[in-house]
Amino acid sequence: MSNRVEELENKATEPGFWNDAAKSQEVLKEIKLLKEKLAKIQKLSDLYDEIELMIVLGNEENDENAPEAVAKDIEKFNAELEVLRLETLLTGQYDANNAIIAIHPGAGGTEAQDWAQMLMRMYIRWGEAHDYEVKVLDLLDGDEAGIKSCSIQFNGINAYGFLKSEHGVHRLVRFSPYNAAGKRQTSFASVEVMPEIDDTIQVDLRPEDMDISYFRSSGAGGQHINKTDTACRIVHKPTGIMVSCQTERSQTQNRETAMKMLTSKLFDIKRRENEERTSELKGEQSDIDFGSAIRSYVFCPYTLVKDRRTGYEDSNVQRVVDGGIDGFINAYLADEFNKRTGGSQDF
Secondary structure (H helix, E strand, O other): OHHHHHHHHHHHOOOOHHHOHHHHHHHHHHHHHHHHHHHHHHHHHHHHHHHHHHHHHHHHHOOOOHHHHHHHHHHHHHHHHHHHHHHOOOOOOOOOOOEEEEEEEOOOOHHHHHHHHHHHHHHHHHHHHOOOEEEEEEEEEOOOOOEEEEEEEEEOOOHHHHHHHHOEEEEEEEEOOOOOOOOEEEEEEEEEEEEOOOOOOOOOOOHHHEEEEEEOOOOOOHHHHHHOOOEEEEEEOOOOEEEEEOOOOOHHHHHHHHHHHHHHHHHHHHHHHHHHHHHHHHOOOOOOOOOOOOEEEEOOOOOEEEEOOOOOEEOOHHHHHOOOOHHHHHHHHHHHHHHHHOOOOOO
């Protein structure tokens, strides 16, 4: 890997390297990606050496506190090793990209809107726990509780590779706090996951195909953001796709972010259409609609979260909705790896 970095860095110094902007950006992106991977490996190696040293010193000094300290570091080492193991499964073209998640409640009014907000919180907590830069791009509050929609950006290496497993419909079963009779209720929310597209990928966006408008932000951000029309909404006329951003401080920044969201969404739709056509040729079908949830979160009459695609399950539903979705991501990536290779990858 270090040899590859050296090779690419030498290439970046060659005359005429910047003549082809698209190719030069691809090289720089690969250099950055490889350096980040090397840094993670080095960090893990350093931690391994520290654990070995702690064990030696603990034995020499007969330190009673050493076993507990070593156990904590081993737990940390195993967690970071697990992340590196998962990254070996991220071989998709856009897996290393940032990710954008859009969440929409299904039918069901306040109950479904509350479920959408629970999912939003779950993903934000997951992202923060994994040191991603998490940014809410757009948020529309529900009438009584919850949210009507939201868009969240996760910035960091392999954000899309990990979060792509969450694309689909998520089903909640619980005793509804919004039902006066206290009856058990089922709610749905859809989750879209898109890779953020960089400048090296071109998507045909014609000005005449876009309806751009500005409105007053309803979110946090101080007096300026709430008293001027800084928020931007873009409607793509040919597809009817609408995106909006209201979290930046200026109209220009919100417009740029909304344009990125629209580009990513249009690109992802096209990419998924191609994948679906390929799946049809293979005789495979994967419906993503409210009648075919990818995962169920059951709070009653028992507690269980189960993924329909992989069969992976976790009985600690509260831990899952608090952001503990690594097991589901792991199972999905391993399952996809096995489908591609016909082999068996256990983690």
